[in-house]
Amino acid sequence: MGEYSKALSFYEKSLEILQKTLSPIQPLLATSYYNIAHVYYNMREHSKALAYFERALNIRQHSLPPNHPDIQSVRNNIEIVKGILKTNV
Numbered sequence: 357m358g359e360y361s362k363a364l365s366f367y368e369k370s371l372e373i374l375q376k377t378l379s380p381i382q383p384l385l386a387t388s389y390y391n392i393a394h395v396y397y398n399m400r401e402h403s404k405a406l407a408y409f410e411r412a413l414n415i416r417q418h419s420l421p422p423n424h425p426d427i428q429s430v431r432n433n434i435e436i437v438k439g440i441l442k443t444n445v
Contacts (some may be wrong), residue, residue, distance in 0.1 A: 364395045383426075386415035390430060397437065402444070406437045 371388040378385055393408035413430040420427055 360399045367392045381418045383419050386412040409434045
């Protein structure tokens with residue numbers, strides 16, 4: 357719907373709550389970082405998106421089996437964003 361700032365605000369509030377209540381390697385935290393990354397991506401703030409995708413990847417690598425599809429999903433998004441950043445240099 358294009359209300360990225362509103363979505364970002366809600367995701368950030370959710371992340372703040374999750375950070376206070378969950379272990380730092382909880383997969384739910386990774387999902388929160390992943391969602392925030394997508395909002396930044398849609399806002400064309402690719403550097404911020406990359407940082408959040410990388411946080412999500414780090415958590416997922418520590419909390420999920422190496423062949424889990426969520427890990428590959430984040431890796432794919434990281435490569436897309438890196439490609440965009442590389443072409444915008």
